[in-house]
Amino acid sequence: MPLVTTKKMFEDAYKGGYAVGAFNVNNMEIIQGITRAAKKHNSPVILQVSAGARKYASHGYLVAMVKAAAEETGLPIALHLDHGPDFETCKACIDGGFTSVMIDGSHLPYEENVALTKQVVDYAHAHGCVVEGELGQLAGIEDDVNVSEEDANFTDPDQVYDFVTRTGVDSLAIAIGTSHGAYKFKPGQKPQLRFDILKAVEEKLPGFPIVLHGASSVNQDDVKTINEFGGEMPDAIGIPEEMLREAASMAVCKINVDSDIRIAMTAAIRKHYSENPKHFDPRQYLTPARDAIEGVVSHKIETVLGCSDKA
Ligand code: G3H
Ligand code: 13P
């Protein structure tokens, strides 16, 4: 099956009260782990590539591998640019086989975010590609940009209608208290999300797909495994799964996960190495890593996203 845009995925997800998972990919094993889980559950899936991933693996390899996964699985798979930093990067992805791009102007003054996002939307729509914009800013680290907790700011529901109608974006990422990376809440802190903001956004934009970034849950067993086998991860608290499920039942149609995959992969490799110190064939440790990714994604599809059998 050729790559698809997220248009129908989001229409179905909105109506069905579920969300589609958007997982960051950097190499073949990650792509295979994710798409094997999607295949097992007959689920649509979004594979997303950050600017850093493009630099690491190169555009051509990633596009070719994602296309191979779509052909092999026969599933609806969208290839999405995550946190597109500028028009040029979005254009390169639109011209180079992506079906969806995010332009992240969330750090810009409002009018500049509107102008940049509209420029990307005009180009993308003329080339059959969809666009995700962002209003509000999450805390955490993406590529080289580190947004401190003090600089993060929640989305203002009074801006969303104006932003969406003036830019023409197809989906909107909002900030309601999630954040990027493994350390979302401090030890002892009670995780909280601003569902009141999500509800207000939903009322301003009925039927419009909302995106949640920074949505890893940080599996405590994986953190324990990493530390048991030589790692030094500080206590990490993620977004509780029941909160993500609730968001998915509301207007949230796309849930972004990267850190959970990184943590599962690292735990599997550390465990493998500790039990098999003599191994030096990368296939020996990448096999359990790929299996662990499949397990994480499978669990998300079943318990958080609710997108089983929606392909
Ligand atoms: O939100 C950012 C994603 O986790 C991608 O991370 O920029 O290190 O590839 P990255
Ligand atoms: P996590 O760091 O919570 O996995 O978020 C990933 C993300 O939002 C990618 O855009």
Ligand code: ZN
């Ligand atoms: Zn993100």
